[in-house]
Amino acid sequence: MKHKLTLYIIVALVLGVVVGYILNETLDPKAAANAAEHISLITEIFLRLVKMIIGPLVFTSLVAGVAHMGDMKTIGRVGGKAMVWFVSASLCSLLIGMVMVNLLQPGAHLNIPLPPTSAATGVQVGSFSLNDFIKHAVPNSAVGALANNEVLQIVIFAILFGLAAASVGHKAKVLVALIEEGSHVILKITGYVMSLAPLAVFAAIAAMVAEHGPGILLTYGKYIASFYLSLVLLWCVMFAVGFLILGKTAIRVLSLVRAPFVVAFTTASSEAAYPSMMRQLERVPVSEKIVSFVLPLGYSFNLDGSMMYCTFATLFIAQAYGIEIGWEQQVVMLLTLMITSKGMGAVPRGSLVVVAATLDMFGLPAAGLLLVLGVDQFLDMGRSATNVIGNGIATTVVAKWEGEDVDRAVDEARDEELAIAA
Numbered sequence: 001m002k003h004k005l006t007l008y009i010i011v012a013l014v015l016g017v018v019v020g021y022i023l024n025e026t027l028d029p030k031a032a033a034n035a036a037e038h039i040s041l042i043t044e045i046f047l048r049l050v051k052m053i054i055g056p057l058v059f060t061s062l063v064a065g066v067a068h069m070g071d072m073k074t075i076g077r078v079g080g081k082a083m084v085w086f087v088s089a090s091l092c093s094l095l096i097g098m099v100m101v102n103l104l105q106p107g108a109h110l111n112i113p114l115p116p117t118s119a120a121t122g123v124q125v126g127s128f129s130l131n132d133f134i135k136h137a138v139p140n141s142a143v144g145a146l147a148n149n150e151v152l153q154i155v156i157f158a159i160l161f162g163l164a165a166a167s168v169g170h171k172a173k174v175l176v177a178l179i180e181e182g183s184h185v186i187l188k189i190t191g192y193v194m195s196l197a198p199l200a201v202f203a204a205i206a207a208m209v210a211e212h213g214p215g216i217l218l219t220y221g222k223y224i225a226s227f228y229l230s231l232v233l234l235w236c237v238m239f240a241v242g243f244l245i246l247g248k249t250a251i252r253v254l255s256l257v258r259a260p261f262v263v264a265f266t267t268a269s270s271e272a273a274y275p276s277m278m279r280q281l282e283r284v285p286v287s288e289k290i291v292s293f294v295l296p297l298g299y300s301f302n303l304d305g306s307m308m309y310c311t312f313a314t315l316f317i318a319q320a321y322g323i324e325i326g327w328e329q330q331v332v333m334l335l336t337l338m339i340t341s342k343g344m345g346a347v348p349r350g351s352l353v354v355v356a357a358t359l360d361m362f363g364l365p366a367a368g369l370l371l372v373l374g375v376d377q378f379l380d381m382g383r384s385a386t387n388v389i390g391n392g393i394a395t396t397v398v399a400k401w402e403g404e405d406v407d408r409a410v411d412e413a414r415d416e417e418l419a420i421a422a
Helices: 002-026 029-069 072-104 130-137 142-147 151-194 197-212 215-219 221-246 249-256 258-267 271-282 288-301 304-320 327-340 350-361 366-373 376-401 408-421
Strands: none
Touching (some): 002 029, 002 197, 029 142, 029 151, 029 197, 029 288, 072 304, 072 327, 072 376, 151 271, 197 258, 197 376, 221 376, 249 258, 249 271, 249 376, 258 271, 258 376, 271 376, 304 366, 304 376, 327 350, 350 376, 366 376
């Protein structure tokens, strides 16, 4: 069934391109935009259904995972190992984005009219300072955090709840069991929602192509190609490091996260792939307690594709306006983004807010965002899918560091092949 879902999504992607192209060619621009708006309602419904279950799923699975770990020492050890990977991966992502945009110079010689520096972008600026991030990370209402799908706030509350439940011991046994059963029910709901993924993918792609047409890809061809080339380089680095630590299990991880990867790519939302990521990582196998603890943290602190885009898009805009930024300033920008980009939501266009704040911080024209808004959907697809790969490898690596036998499935397959050969 998993393979069929992936196939259906790919078929829906192709059909979406075809239908979108037909609409773009046969309708005038206003009618095409209107048609795209109506078609995209299907995708909006799907993403709303996914968001409906994200908060309860993160809370129930994380509480169960923390309660099973048992004590603060174990939580600190696992969390510390996860953060070592997250910080290293973030630094690598930002650095690759910075180096590649300097080497490829996609913003130079665009040959298109630049937006006036006074133009409004419609993107909120200045909301990712360190002070605001710290205030945002700690919830003032557990119910509010769940209602607004604030993943980082839910993670903090769930960790405290799980620790308290573990410290109470047998008195909380029934409560923890009830929450754990609740997570299984929510996962069942997830299965129902994910069966709609091909329809949502078809609508998302058809609406995008119908409104913008294939021509926008040619206008921004160098920018898009440069960014995807940078992503491929990041994928290679992540896989190489993963292979050094995990061996052939890294190949199994990439194979299993194929379906979540496709969902994230086609919907431009790594959040949409979260439920299926949990199921697939448990098939690696990674224990439920590690998956339910590390994966939610990754969705707040380990958005590798989005991190790369922050340096890439900011420097692209500077190049387009002919503004020279020295290496010293770029290093400061990279270190600043290491802090200010943490906790940004794994939802479509989330990284644009970080880019807007960075432009403002370094005195670059905020109107430059208008240069990338038209093609941001195409780029968001790539960075969302990259977030999925990064978190899949990160969770498995942490499990390996915790002494789990994540190689078991690979070893069993090898033994079976040797038995057949004998």
